[in-house]
Every structure is written in structure tokens, then in C-alpha cells.
Amino acid sequence: MDTVKPPPPVRRIQIEAEPTVVQAPPSGNGHAPLATGMAPRLKQLPRPATTPLERMRTEGLSIAYGAKLAVNEVSLTVRQGEVLALIGPSGCGKTTLLRSLNRLVELTPAATRGGRILLDGEDVDGYDVTWLRRRVGMLFQQPNPFPMSIFDNVAYGLRERGSKKPSKKQLEPAVSEALHRAGLFEEVKDNLDHPALALSGGQQQRLCIARSLAVRPEVLLLDEPCSALDPISTQTIEETIVALRSEIAIVIVTHNLQQAQRVADHVAFMYLGDLVEYGEAEQVFRSPVAERTREYVSGGFG
Amino acid sequence: MSAHAGARAAPGLWGRIRGNESWSVGDRVGVGLAWAAGLLLCAIAASIVLYMLFRGLQFLSFSDIFSHPLPGLGESGGGFLDPILGTVVVAVLGTLIAGPLGVSIAVWLTEYARPAWLARAVESGVEIVAGTPSIVLAIFGLIVFQESFFSFLSPTGEGATPLGRSFFIAGAMMSLIALPLVVGATREALHSIPRHVREASYALGKDRASTIRRVLLPASRRGIGTGVTLGMGRIIGDTAIVFILLGATLRFEPNGSLPGWDLLTGNGSTLTTYVFNNSPAGEGGQPEKAYAAAFVLLAIVLALNFAVDLITRGKGKSWTR
């Protein structure tokens, strides 16, 4: 090759061309943008006619890690038959509040708690903590199935109960019921003895749901359960949550405003440890009372 | 649905157990046993330390550390300066051999390791040494160093067969005890240096050898120091090798007349054999001397362990900001 090849022609950017962006319709009627952008609610069973049964209540709950106050005098109610969503930006006490409901916050050495938490009207501190945790189950952000088979995972809570160990025959109906309720049974029914860690992320999280459901809790706490999952798994889990609503009181912490809009009946907005607003989902999302709530819900910060 | 039933209904699979009944008898027994084991551990540790302290101070006099032992066993009086020096000689010798050798092997295993079968074999070899009892290493030392090829390393007995026992030989075999510890600690230190440090050095045009010398080894100083100190501690505490490979004299017995070398190829004792010989198991039968020497030995070993703690606890350079 004696001659040097000429460089390729330079492409010029057309500055004057029409932008290929779809114009939004003129919004001159004064409606807040919230109304058009709100996520649709999940198809759900009709709400019961009677007021939902109150299961848990916090009164002036405060939690501090050492000197730093994480939750400041929060009072809210958790009812069976509805989903309570705790929303708010990161680090504002939502997870801490959730973990105090089943006294898991006590596992952190520096944590101190003030105020009261009531389960069915009785103070939670009076209970043996393991008994409390059987009635108030929890699901974590990262799926955490034990290094055992699928069957052993779901049966774990039923086996390690203090009294005599039930036999495998006795456990089978309970395990398959829990797997059905979690929406996982069809996928694993032939592989119950396979290691749980071989499942995909979404399946693992549903396995954890089944594991929690197996002990028949009355309240279920969900700590951002879908944040590590793909959209399809997320949808399946949200449908499960809504289906469980009538039997179990559900509290879900979520970063995802659209998820909260999809599943929640009541919403509590927390900001820097304070409970800023608490009310029905429609009201908090469409016409929030507090300015801070309005800013957060419209995406102003967070 | 799952309404809050009467508290005392017969618990089926889901019956609520209230209060402490969630702890079965087996669980309570387990917790009790755990407490018992933990307290037993404390008691044993406390009694060993306190007893050694008590007996040691009872029988140790400061002059013992600085006076020579009487040549005959079973005579009262005399200190144990020679055994202390013997311990120092063997420890220094063993560490001087194990240190560079261990670091070399660790560097080769981490940075080069070609061919792969050789690397695996060397790794297994080091593990084999780690798992070999020191008494077997001692005997092996005898086999090797009793060959006439090595006759310059120890006093020669009758018929010109080498005795096969000397400080040098003992130190050399002791290095095998420390070797796996140095190799392990150095490898760990080298592994914990992140890739980007090496890549940065190569990107600057430095070859592997100078990267190792200038960047990686200085960064692994703490790990190497830990390994060497641990190895030294094990050498000082070992009795079997010294017992077999260092004769039975209480004092130094130099071999020949070359200064320094006569000491290394001579015989003597270390604190460990001194304690052993003066205990009822040896021929001395003087428990007071044994206690005093054991106290000093324990103090040295604990000081070394404390030094390892200090090295590892010191704030290390972090590789990420």
C-alpha cells in the first residue's frame, strides 16, 4: 500500500432540523400533573364493607441509634384487610420503624426505643419476642433462603418451634399451602428437595414469602421486597401482596412511588424520622396536605 | 381468618405457644451447656496463667537468668543462661532461613506459579509440612544430617559418623516448622493487594520483578511480619526437634575452635529441653528449676503473641479512599 487512504467523510449534525420529540398536549386547565401521571391500581378484590380490623398500633414511637434519632414520635395504625405503605427518601427511618414492629431492631446493639407498640391492644414488650415474631412476619430486601432444600426452607418455621418436631408427612400440606399462597407451587412442585439457592432471584423472594406464610402470621412486614428483582417477578409479588391483603395486615416499605400507588390502601410518608403525613392512598397521592409530601410525590426530591 | 384463638388451645402445627415455652428442654440444656463450656474455658485459662505466675515467681530469682547452669543434672543451684541463649540461637537461625525462603515461595506461588502442576505440587508440599508432626521432622533431620556428607555440621562421634545433632541442624529443621506460617501469611497479604495496584505499576513500564520488590513486598510488610513472628513463636515453643537434634548437655558445648561456627555446630540446650529435663519426666527431677524456666519461656511466647496482636491491630493503609 503506497498511498494513504482518504479519511471517511465527516457527518454534520443537522441543527436546524425538526426535533423528533412528541409534543405533550397543552395543559392549560390547571390540573396538577400528578393526576395524569399516576400509576394504575392493581386489580383487586372489593374492599370489605366494615372498617378493617386494627391489628397493630404505634403510640409515640421513637427509636435512636446511640445519639442519633432515627424515628421521632411516630403514631400510626396497621389494619388487617389493607396494605400500609411507608414511603419517603432513603435514610428517613422507614426501615427502622418497620424493624421495630417485630422487635428486630433489638438485634442492633446501639438501638434504644421509646413509646409503645401494641399488637391487638397488648403491649409488645410484654410478649416473649419469639412469639411476637411468629405473629408478625418479615420479608427482607435481599432474598435470604437458607442453605437447605426448598421444602426445608418453607418448613423451617414449623419445625423449629420448641415442641416435638412434626414429621414430614404432617408438614407436607402446610408447606404446599404456603407455596400456593406465595404463587410458587407450580414452579417447584417437582423439585422440593432441590437446594433453595439454585432458584432465581424472584423465585427466591417468593420462597421467602412462602416461608413467612407457613407459620401463619397475622401481620406481614415487607422491607422493599422487590427492589432487587426484575419487573415480572415484581408484578407477581405485588399481585400476591394484594391477594393476601384480606387475611393478613401488610406493611410495605418502598422507595418506588409507583409501586406504592399500585398496591397501597393507606400511606405513611416519613421524612428524616418524622411522620409527615398519614392517610388514604388516594388522598396522599392526589391531594397531599403537607407541602413536603407534595414535593416528594411530584418528584421534587428524594 | 386466623383469629386470635384461646391461648391454651392444644398447639397443632400453628398453635400459639406463649411465653417461654418456645424454648424446648433440649434448647435450655443446650444453652446451659454452652454457658458451662464457656465458663470452663475461662477457668482453665485463668488457672494455667495464675498457677504459672505463682510458681514462677516463687522459684524464679533474677540471677537465674544470667547465670550458667551447673553441668550436672540433679544438682541444685545454677541458672539457665545457656538455655536462654540456646533458644535465641535456634529461633534466630530458624527464622533467618524460614523468612526469606517462605517469602520467596509465597511470591512465586502468587505472582508466577508456572507451570501449573508445579505450583499445585508446591502448595501441597507446604501443606504436608504444615501437617507433619515436629517429631517426624526431627527424625528426618537425623536421617539427613547423619550422612557423612554433612559431617561438618555437627560433632563427629566414634567411627567418624556425624552425630547429626547441633544448633545449626536444629535451627534448620525448625525453619520447616515456621515455613508454612510465613508462606501462608505472605500469600494472604499479597492476595489482599487489589489488582489495580499491580496494573498501575505495569502501566508505568515496570516489570514484574521490580513491581514485586518495590511495590508488593513493602505493602505486605505487616502480613510478612505476622507470619515471621508467629513462626518464631512456634519455634521457641517446640521441644521435640530440640530434644532429638540437640544432644543432652545443659551448657553450650562448642565443636571445634572456629569462633561462632563452633557454637553453631556444637550442642547445648534450649529452654524447652531444660524444662523437660528438669521435670519428673527427665532425669533432673528439680521441679523448681523447671518452673522458673517455664515461667520465662511462657513470658517470651506470650510477648511474641502480643507483638503479633500489635502488628495486626495497627491501622493499616487502606487501598480505597
Add this chain to the structure above:
Amino acid sequence: MTQGGAPAEGQPGDRTDQRTELVLGALSAAVLLLIAFMIVFVFTKAWPSFSHNGLAWFGGGGNVDEQLTNIFNSPADPDEYVYTLHAWPLLYSTALITGGAVLIGTGLSLLSAMFIVEFAPPWLAKVLQPVVRLLAAVPSVIYGLIALLVLVPFVGNDVISGAEKESVQYVIQLDGTGLIVGVTVLTVMIAPIMIAIVTDALRSVPRGWTEGAAALGVNRFRALRTVSLRAARPAIVAAAVLATARALGEAIMLSMVSGSHAFAPNPLDGVTFFFEPALTFAAAIVDHADELSVKPSGQTIYAFAAILLISSAFLSFAGWVARRSMRKYTLAAR
């Protein structure tokens, strides 16, 4: 596993690099050769003892002490060397003492580790960490000394009754050194290593599992036993293998404390079983070390060393197999 990439060939630093690699590789290969020689030499020296006895080497019959003395007193003519040895009492004692110490030690260590990790008050847990390391560093001769001067007289005078001594007095002397003191002190010696490894393993169980178990309403002990201990199984096996290797190789302390007669303690003797002397292979080497100068004795002692080498190799292999079979359920399975 090598790290990073080497610079391209042909650059100036390349030759230093090659030289360094050669030197370091040669050193490593030299050490490997040394170790290989050790194994070969020990077996070569030990072979005559095995070949003269055949499988009866491992069998019983006769008094081992007498047999060893006869070997030592062999006539000087190589053709007339005496090799007869039926080492069953040594084999049996080694298995008994090592097995006993490891079994009891593992149980004690697991319980202590659970105590330190979960039930101990925080100040005590912090104190126990360095204490355990301290115990692991104490030289074996010091354990032997304390045992010999405190435990043995106690057992010999206060625990063993006169009647028991009389019952076996024609066969052996019961003076306190023996099986129970040997196993006890050996257990105390190997426990700290196991405790350190198991506490580390229990502490590094992922929080997701421990919190998950707690959130299901399982009490602390159950969660520890069914989740943490289970997750730590590979580490426990590794610790047990390490402890067994240490126990097998313990020569000095046992020779001081477990009795110097190569006797096979007889369980049918009842309580006296625990006080009878027992001699392991390693302790036998120490006890008969001054007989190494006589050729057939030396070869017999090398045979003991060969047995120890085989046991260590077998032990490492067994540990490797056990840990591989546990990989199925750990996080690494993915």
C-alpha cells in the same frame, strides 16, 4: 493463582523478570524436593521393620516394651537383627487418645464458640478472644509440666484407690500417668485452635440468614444450631482435621503424662481403664529416641514415623472429601 498481567516480551525488564522467576521457582521446587525426600527417606528406613513382620506388625501379642528391648539388644550381625514387633497396643492407644481428645474437644469447642458468639456478655466475649489465642500459643512442654506436677499426683494419690492399684499390680504400675490425664490435657491443648476457627466461622455467617431465622420466631439457640452451625460446617470440619493432626503429632506432652508403658488399656477393667498407661506412636518415638543408634531399633522407630506420615496424609484427604461434599448447600453453590 497469578495476579495481573506481565509486560510484553522483548522489553528491557524481561530478563530480570525471567531470572527472578527462575530463582524463585527453583527455590520452591527445591523445598518440594526436600519434602519428597523426607517422605521417601522415612519410608525407606522404615521398610525393614515392616517387611520382617508383615501384617503382624499391626497385630497384637506380646509385650511391646519387651519386644522393643529385644530389638535394641539385637546381636551385631546384620543377619541376626531382631525385628519382631506387634504394635497393636501402640495403634490402639494412639486411636484411643487421639480419638477421645478430638471427640471431646470438638464438643467443647462448639459449645464454647456458641457461648462466645451468642450468649456471653459483650465484655466477656471481648476478653475471651485473646485468651483463646493465648492458650493456643502455650508450648506443649508447659502443659506437660503442669500436668505432671499437679494433675498426675492428684490422680495417682487421691483418685486411684489402693485396691485398684493392687488389682493390676502384676502387670503395670498405676501411678497417675495414664489415659485420662493424657486425654484431658490433649483436649485442653487442641480446643483453642478449634474454638478460634469456629468462632470466626460463626461470626461470618451472612446476616441475612441469622436475621431471617430470628424474624421467623425461632429462639436464639435454635437459630444458632440449625442455621449458623450448619452454615459453618465446612469450617468445623477443617478445624477438626487440624485438631486431629495436632493431636496425632503431640509427642512431648504425652510422653510426660500418658504413661511410658506400651500398654493397651482394657475397657473390661472397669474404672481402672481410665488410669492405665497408654503410649502413642509419637510419644513412643520420644521415649525410645536414645535407641536410634542401634540399626534395627532405629528402623523400628522410623516405622512409627512412617505411620504418622500416612495418618496425616489420610487425614488431609478425608478432610478434603468431607468439605467437598458440603459445598452443595453453601452460597458458593451458585
